[in-house]
Every structure is written in C-alpha cells, then in structure tokens.
Amino acid sequence: MDAIVPTAPESPLVQVRGLTLTVPSAAGPVNILRGVDLDIAANAAVALVGPSGSGKTSLLMLLAGLERATSGTINLDGQTVTAMNEDALARLRRQSVGIVFQAFHLIPTMTALENVSVPLELAGRADAVVRAAEALQSVGLGHRLTHLPGQLSGGEQQRVALARAFAPEPKLLLADEPTGNLDHATGAQVMDLLFALRARAGTTLLLITHDPRLAERCDRLARMEDGRVLAAAALPSMPSRRDMGTIRA
Ligand SMILES: Nc1ncnc2c1ncn2[C@@H]1O[C@H](COP(=O)(O)OP(=O)(O)OP(=O)(O)O)[C@@H](O)[C@H]1O
Numbered sequence: 001m002d003a004i005v006p007t008a009p010e011s012p013l014v015q016v017r018g019l020t021l022t023v024p025s026a027a028g029p030v031n032i033l034r035g036v037d038l039d040i041a042a043n044a045a046v047a048l049v050g051p052s053g054s055g056k057t058s059l060l061m062l063l064a065g066l067e068r069a070t071s072g073t074i075n076l077d078g079q080t081v082t083a084m085n086e087d088a089l090a091r092l093r094r095q096s097v098g099i100v101f102q103a104f105h106l107i108p109t110m111t112a113l114e115n116v117s118v119p120l121e122l123a124g125r126a127d128a129v130v131r132a133a134e135a136l137q138s139v140g141l142g143h144r145l146t147h148l149p150g151q152l153s154g155g156e157q158q159r160v161a162l163a164r165a166f167a168p169e170p171k172l173l174l175a176d177e178p179t180g181n182l183d184h185a186t187g188a189q190v191m192d193l194l195f196a197l198r199a200r201a202g203t204t205l206l207l208i209t210h211d212p213r214l215a216e217r218c219d220r221l222a223r224m225e226d227g228r229v230l231a232a233a234a235l236p237s238m239p240s241r242r243d244m245g246t247i248r249a
C-alpha cells in the first residue's frame with residue numbers, strides 16, 4: 001500500500017542512516033563506509049564529491065542494491081532497500097533506479113536498441129521496443145538503432161547508456177563519473193543531455209564527479225571523506241533552500 005502513496009514534496013526520496021560497509025581482506029577487515037547519513041530530496045540533483053578512495057562508488061553500489069550494507073538503513077521512496085531480498089533488489093534495479101557508470105557497460109553483442117529494450121522487457125513492459133526506440137531518439141541516436149556498441153563512438157555509447165538508464169523512468173538516477181572516459185566536448189554534450197532528460201522526467205539525481213563545473217550544475221553538494229558524508233550544502237545557484245536535505249537524523 002505504502003509503495004503507491006506519492007512522496008510528499010517535503011519528505012526525502014532517499015534517506016540513508018548509519019550506513020556501514022566492511023569487507024574482509026588479507027590484512028583484516030576494511031571499513032569502507034563508516035556511518036553514512038544522507039537525505040536526498042525528491043527531484044533534487046546532488047553532487048557527491050570527495051577524494052579518491054573516500055567511498056563514493058561504494059555508497060552508489062549500496063544505493064543501487066548492487067551490494068549489501070554491513071549495517072544501517074537505506075530508505076528509497078518508502079521502501080527499505082537494506083531489508084530487501086534478491087528478487088526485490090532486482091525489481092528495484094529494473095524499475096526504480098537508473099545507473100550510469102564511467103565505463104558504459106553496454107552488452108557488446110546486442111544492438112543499441114536491444115541494449116535499451118531488453119531491460120524494459122525484463123521489467124514486463126509490453127511496449128519495450130517502441131519505448132526503447134523513443135529513448136534512443138531522445139538522445140539523438142534514432143539513426144543508430146541497429147549498431148553494436150563497437151560500432152559507436154564513446155559519446156554515442158554513453159548516450160545509449162543514458163537512454164537505457166532513463167527508459168524505465170526511474171525515480172532515482174545514480175551516475176558515477178559519467179564523463180570520465182570522454183573528451184571534454186563530448187562529456188559536456190553527454191552532461192547537457194543528462195540534465196535535460198532529468199529535468200524533463202523530474203528524476204532525482206545523485207552524481208559522483210571530480211569536476212567542479214559539473215558539481216555546480218547540481219542543487220546540493222555532498223562531500224565524502226574517509227567513508228562518511230561530511231556535509232551536504234545547497235549550492236549558490238539554487239533558487240531556494242527549502243528542499244535542502246539534512247545529513248543527520
Ligand atoms: N572489494 C573491496 N575490498 C577491499 N577494499 C575495497 C573493495 N572495494 C573498495 N575498496 C576500498 O574502499 C575504498 C573506497 O572505494 P570507492 O571505490 O568507493 O572510492 P571512490 O570514492 O569511489 O574513489 P574514486 O574517486 O577513486 O573512484 C577504497 O580505499 C578502496 O580501495
């Protein structure tokens with residue numbers, strides 16, 4: 001029942017509390033995340049910045065349900081991700097969360113159209129192929145539907161990855177240095193597209209980036225250091241501080 005109640009504008013879409021991730025290693029346990037608290041308001045764009053090794057990608061993997069936390073909770077749109085079984089996590093990844101990585105992670109033996117339509121088919125969308133073709137048109141690749149990833153440029157491959165991420169209309173888009181493998185001009189085009197798609201669909205965005213210019217395009221800045229989110233601040237360009245999330249419960 002709760003799942004169909006729309007999120008109130010003032011309640012955060014994502015609520016992370018006391019999240020830890022500890023993994024074993026030959027030298028003993030490694031504390032990768034040491035108690036992350038973070039709120040992300042619905043429709044906000046949050047830049048996640050911090051030094052290499054501070055835990056940004058690890059946090060993203062937990063938010064996406066691709067890895068399991070050691071302790072703590074993640075709440076996404078009223079659902080407790082950290083309590084989900086594998087089936088529920090798979091559903092979450094197909095329907096509620098879109099992910100864009102630095103490496104495009106397209107399936108090399110599938111055409112652009114198949115890369116976008118197959119996840120929609122798995123999610124049970126009867127209109128998967130039509131929807132996928134529309135999504136590829138929206139990233140300017142309507143003329144590349146039958147190309148394999150190896151026949152596309154880096155920028156085009158990342159645009160296919162964007163189409164794939166946005167096509168299921170996820171509530172939350174997670175992006176991990178999405179322009180890291182692209183030259184400056186191509187990266188800028190991909191980011192313009194990402195921000196345009198998110199504005200059109202009202203998608204909440206968590207963007208990991210080392211690029212201050214990209215971070216500035218977001219509403220808020222969350223800084224990670226040594227496995228914790230230190231602060232989440234509204235960026236100056238933000239018109240209002242109303243939906244600035246808290247970082248501590
Ligand atoms: N499976 C693992 N086993 C042991 N240590 C790991 C594992 N995965 C990540 N780490 C360590 O956890 C820390 C955080 O890694 P993470 O990839 O989250 O950092 P990051 O902030 O994304 O860094 P970057 O900006 O370089 O991408 C690093 O010190 C990394 O070496």
Ligand SMILES: [Mg+2]
Nearest residue numbers: 056057058176
């Ligand atoms: Mg990383």
